[in-house]
Amino acid sequence: MRIAVAREVDANEPRVAATPETVKKLRSLGASVAVARGAGLASGIPDAEFESAGAELGAEVGRDADIVLKVRRPTEEEMAVYRKGALVIAMMDPYGNEAALAAMARAGLVGFAMELMPRITRAQSMDVLSSQANLAGYRAVIDAAEQYGRALPMMMTAAGTVPAAKVFVMGAGVAGLQAIATARRLGAVVTATDVRPAAKEQVESLGAKFIAVEDEEFRQAETAAGYAKEMSKEYQVKQAALVAEHIKKQDIVITTALIPGRPAPRLVSQAMVASMRPGSVIVDLAVERGGNVEGVRPGEVARVGEVKIVGYLNVAGRLAASASALYARNLLNFVDILIDKKEKKLAVDWDDEIIRATLLTRDGAVVHPNFKAKT
Numbered sequence: 001m002r003i004a005v006a007r008e009v010d011a012n013e014p015r016v017a018a019t020p021e022t023v024k025k026l027r028s029l030g031a032s033v034a035v036a037r038g039a040g041l042a043s044g045i046p047d048a049e050f051e052s053a054g055a056e057l058g059a060e061v062g063r064d065a066d067i068v069l070k071v072r073r074p075t076e077e078e079m080a081v082y083r084k085g086a087l088v089i090a091m092m093d094p095y096g097n098e099a100a101l102a103a104m105a106r107a108g109l110v111g112f113a114m115e116l117m118p119r120i121t122r123a124q125s126m127d128v129l130s131s132q133a134n135l136a137g138y139r140a141v142i143d144a145a146e147q148y149g150r151a152l153p154m155m156m157t158a159a160g161t162v163p164a165a166k167v168f169v170m171g172a173g174v175a176g177l178q179a180i181a182t183a184r185r186l187g188a189v190v191t192a193t194d195v196r197p198a199a200k201e202q203v204e205s206l207g208a209k210f211i212a213v214e215d216e217e218f219r220q221a222e223t224a225a226g227y228a229k230e231m232s233k234e235y236q237v238k239q240a241a242l243v244a245e246h247i248k249k250q251d252i253v254i255t256t257a258l259i260p261g262r263p264a265p266r267l268v269s270q271a272m273v274a275s276m277r278p279g280s281v282i283v284d285l286a287v288e289r290g291g292n293v294e295g296v297r298p299g300e301v302a303r304v305g306e307v308k309i310v311g312y313l314n315v316a317g318r319l320a321a322s323a324s325a326l327y328a329r330n331l332l333n334f335v336d337i338l339i340d341k342k343e344k345k346l347a348v349d350w351d352d353e354i355i356r357a358t359l360l361t362r363d364g365a366v367v368h369p370n371f372k373a374k375t
Contacts (some may be wrong), residue, residue, distance in 0.1 A: 001345055003335070004065035004360065005055070007036035010072055011315060012299075014042030014320035015327060017069035017090070018052035026335065027054050030344025034061035043324040046224065062086070064072040066346055067338070069331050071294040073111075078101050084108035086346075087332060091115050091128060092360060093259040094371055101371055104361045108283040114205045114330065118357040118370070125333040125353070130174045131326035137178030139315050140283045141167070144252045145186065147281045147301065152185020164189045166249060170210070170267050171256035172199035175285055178208045179254045188252070193243065195231055195353070211246055230259060243267070248275045253282045255292035261370070264289040270304070272339050278306035287311040334358075 003026055005018040016039045018026070018292060023033050035055040037047055047057055062082045070090035074082070082088065085108060092113035094101055106109045125128075125174045141187050144167075145152055153166040167183040169176045172194035180203060183190045190208040194200075200210045217235045226292060229280040231239070246252060247268065253276075257265050264286035273282065273295060284296040296311040297305045303309075316323045337354060340347035361370045 001031045001067075001339070002065045003031045003033050003067045004061040004072045005033065005039055005050075006062055006068055006074070006078070007033040007039035008071050009078065012317070013072055014317050016040040016043045016045065016076065016325045017071050017324075017328060017331055018050075019043075019045060019057075019325055019328045020049045020055075022332040023050060023053040023055045023324075024109075025332055029336065029339050029341070031067075031339075032056070033057055036061045040324070043320040045321075045324070046319040057168055067335065069185050069335075070282060071327065073097070073100060074104070074109075076107075079104060079107040080171045081108060082107065082109060085110065085114065087346075089114065098103060098366075098371060101354040101360055101366050105292050105364055105366050108364055109353070112334070112358045113357065113360050113368075114334065116358045117334075118353060120353065123354050126330050128285075128327055128330045133173065133175040133256075133325060133328070133331055134178045134214045134223065135319045135323050136285055137254075138182045139318050140175070140179050140256075140285055141182040141186065143310055143312060143315070143318075144281045144283045146251055149279050150182070150251070163308035167252045167254065168190070168211075168246060168250040169254045169256065170194075170243070171257060171258075172196070172203050173258075175256040175329060176254070177202060177206065179256065180208045182253075182289065183252075184208065190235070191246065193239075195235075195239075211242065213242055223317045230262070230265070232337060240267075240269070244269075244275070247272045250276065251280055254285065255282070257288055257292050258286050262289075264292050266290040266294060268294060270294045273309065274306050276307050280306075281308045281310065283310040283312075285315060288313060294364045318361075 026033050033055045038059050060081050067087045068349050073092040087110045099192045106112040117123050117127050151162050152165045165188045167188040167190045169179045171193040172192050190204045192208045192213050193211045203210045225251045284291045284293045286292045287298050296309050298311050299313045301310050338348050364370050
């Protein structure tokens with residue numbers, strides 16, 4: 001059994017799908033591990049560390065691999081190198097990319113999308129969305145503080161008092177909760193909003209104040225899987241009015257709202273941006289799905305009047321070493337369920353709940369029910 005760790009071809013992707021720690025553990029499962037030269041350099045892992053962990057180094061390491069580990073979905077050029085029937089495990093970004101999934105099926109690859117991991121207890125250690133969103137929420141506050149021209153905590157000095165910054169977090173999922181916790185640790189006064197009723201208690205447990213229109217629709221605004229439901233136009237109007245009034249008084253706004261498979265909901269209008277005080281900062285963590293903020297520009301810090309809108313891409317990747325360490329462990333835990341420990345060989349249980357939820361392509365076809373009909 002041979003496992004390959006590919007080098008990411010996207011210039012904006014510094015993460016890597018394995019670390020020396022996970023290489024050792026993969027080898028203990030009975031696999032030989034090959035790592036592409038330079039794969040870990042952007043995450044601070046030199047080739048020598050992979051080699052010391054027992055990995056082979058090479059250029060096109062995926063050519064004879066049974067399993068290929070990646071961060072992002074392989075390009076068609078990469079797919080052409082992999083052998084037919086190989087298991088390719090990555091964050092596949094399947095929504096809206098049906099043509100790429102069809103290409104993977106044509107290449108005869110067995111593709112697994114780590115971001116489709118079911119929200120069950122057994123899969124928590126494989127949940128890449130949570131591990132990466134946690135870091136993105138932290139980094140969003142650090143990026144906001146860097147762009148904000150004032151201190152975040154209240155400071156009482158002989159020369160006078162510096163007031164605490166007011167931070168408003170929109171969306172209290174994993175990224176939002178980490179942003180709240182980080183902003184609180186830095187001394188800011190934090191408020192937050194979310195359409196899910198369960199979020200109120202979580203927000204308040206972190207010491208932030210919850211802001212929302214708490215009507216009957218709000219009380220039923222969560223799916224069985226724990227995601228936010230898309231709200232009615234009427235509710236959106238009421239919530240927008242409340243948020244618009246609140247945003248006027250904020251120094252920093254961090255938006256994190258995403259609904260799987262849909263464009264990011266627009267939460268902050270141009271008028272709301274214009275209402276903020278000069279020097280205020282907005283960080284939009286949903287920019288890769290169109291953004292929550294009107295006027296955000298992917299990969300840039302846009303200026304609307306005297307307000308900055310931060311639209312950095314791949315925010316978790318801005319903490320590449322930490323993000324790679326967590327992602328590599330997610331992959332290790334997933335690979336662990338694919339292997340027969342006694343025989344030390346691949347033994348995929350195609351009826352396993354986790355396998356069924358994440359499997360995209362097999363036997364030359366797109367097999368996931370959410371994407372099958374669209375190809």
